[in-house]
Amino acid sequence: MSDLVGLVRAVQANYYRVRLRESINGIEELLCVRRARLKKMGQQVCVGDWVVISHADWQGHRGAIAEILPRRNQLPRPAIANVDQVLLLFALADPPADVHQITRFLLTAEGLNVEIHVVFTKADLVSAQEQQQWRDRLQQWGYSCDVICLTVGNSWQCLQPRLAHKITVVCGPSGVGKSSLIRQLLPWEAIRVGAVSDHWHRGRHTTRHVELFPLPAGGWIADTPGFNQPELPPDPLQLAAAFPEIRQRLSKGRCLFDNCRHDQEPGCCVRGDWERYPLYIEYLHELEAMARAAPSVDDVPRVKAKSDSQGQQRLEPLLDPKKYRRRSRRQQHQHLNPMADEVLDSEL
Ligand SMILES: Nc1nc2c(ncn2[C@@H]2O[C@H](COP(=O)(O)OP(=O)(O)OP(=O)(O)O)[C@@H](O)[C@H]2O)c(=O)[nH]1
Numbered sequence: 152m153s154d155l156v157g158l159v160r161a162v163q164a165n166y167y168r169v170r171l172r173e174s175i176n177g178i179e180e181l182l183c184v185r186r187a188r189l190k191k192m193g194q195q196v197c198v199g200d201w202v203v204i205s206h207a208d209w210q211g212h213r214g215a216i217a218e219i220l221p222r223r224n225q226l227p228r229p230a231i232a233n234v235d236q237v238l239l240l241f242a243l244a245d246p247p248a249d250v251h252q253i254t255r256f257l258l259t260a261e262g263l264n265v266e267i268h269v270v271f272t273k274a275d276l277v278s279a280q281e282q283q284q285w286r287d288r289l290q291q292w293g294y295s296c297d298v299i300c301l302t303v304g305n306s307w308q309c310l311q312p313r314l315a316h317k318i319t320v321v322c323g324p325s326g327v328g329k330s331s332l333i334r335q336l337l338p339w340e341a342i343r344v345g346a347v348s349d350h351w352h353r354g355r356h357t358t359r360h361v362e363l364f365p366l367p368a369g370g371w372i373a374d375t376p377g378f379n380q381p382e383l384p385p386d387p388l389q390l391a392a393a394f395p396e397i398r399q400r401l402s403k404g405r406c407l408f409d410n411c412r413h414d415q416e417p418g419c420c421v422r423g424d425w426e427r428y429p430l431y432i433e434y435l436h437e438l439e440a441m442a443r444a445a446p447s448v449d450d451v452p453r454v455k456a457k458s459d460s461q462g463q464q465r466l467e468p469l470l471d472p473k474k475y476r477r478r479s480r481r482q483q484h485q486h487l488n489p490m491a492d493e494v495l496d497s498e499l
């Protein structure tokens with residue numbers, strides 16, 4: 152008998168909503184737990200994972216995830232796997248579009264190595280001239296881009312052909328219209344949309360979970376919670392590769408030094424008068440400073456980079472793990488009952 156395979160649509164607490172690859176007796180979805188064996192191996196199940204299900208209970212529509220099939224890629228925040236393309240949404244106003252913020256989202260999406268498409272929303276709130284300026288700007292950076300309105304008219308329909316037969320994840324800051332777009336595409340799903348009413352025009356983080364929705368023309372789309380300042384890629388060397396402007400310059404020319412950082416080095420073919428170059432340099436210096444402060448083997452106490460509530464990265468000392476670590480409830484429980492996981496596994 153072939154394995155029962157499905158796609159994880161949503162993760163809620165310790166439960167996983169899994170859509171079966173083929174419906175069985177009219178049943179399309181099972182609510183699953185994760186087998187304790189996976190838990191022991193430290194394998195996290197995330198939205199977008201293809202999984203093998205065991206212990207199906209067809210009456211109760213329940214099952215257990217026994218295996219995670221290999222992932223093609225994984226977006227760390229929000230955690231989602233096997234993505235084909237990222238749709239990055241930004242509002243032209245309320246909240247206003249910001250070059251730093253857009254670039255940070257672009258850098259995160261670049262790390263996935265999948266198609267990226269930028270969508271500016273709330274076209275109704277700015278002039279046609281401003282819309283065109285952003286369009287031109289993104290094109291110069293090397294990205295395809297659409298400008299839409301989600302409250303009046305149907306300009307958003309231009310996105311439909313892009314979405315068919317793909318797993319698309321919609322990312323962007325809070326309040327830009329991610330859920331509004333999904334509500335337009337899938338009016339029969341109960342999608343919550345929030346007002347951008349706080350003092351700072353920042354949105355209210357209405358969406359709390361990542362969820363994949365099936366599209367009528369085939370394919371899936373994921374709504375995600377907005378967050379305002381994604382972190383930079385961890386490695387300074389990855390930074391240059393995440394700027395299409397740099398990739399394009401390196402495809403045509405060559406820097407004098409193979410390990411050129413494209414900063415002050417002589418004979419650099421990347422340094423120049425392009426819009427995001429100062430941003431690249433700022434981020435490069437930031438990452439290099441963080442790498443210098445990062446832990447080395449004989450350099451204890453150590454530091455870690457942490458984002459504060461404004462999304463700014465700052466360095467904090469790491470506590471001595473042995474001295475300060477609290478035992479989790481599971482560890483305390485296991486201490487009393489070392490067979491706890493096996494019991495859980497055999498119960499399934
Ligand atoms: N004027 C105007 N308002 C819009 C447009 N798109 C969305 N909105 C409004 O913007 C607000 C936020 O929309 P949401 O769809 O909840 O935004 P979101 O990106 O899902 O926000 P989070 O879930 O917090 O990440 C709602 O009041 C929408 O009605 C648009 O094109 N024009």
Ligand SMILES: [Mg+2]
Binds near residue numbers: 331345
């Ligand atoms: Mg939302």
Ligand SMILES: [Zn+2]
Binds near residue numbers: 406
């Ligand atoms: Zn260079």
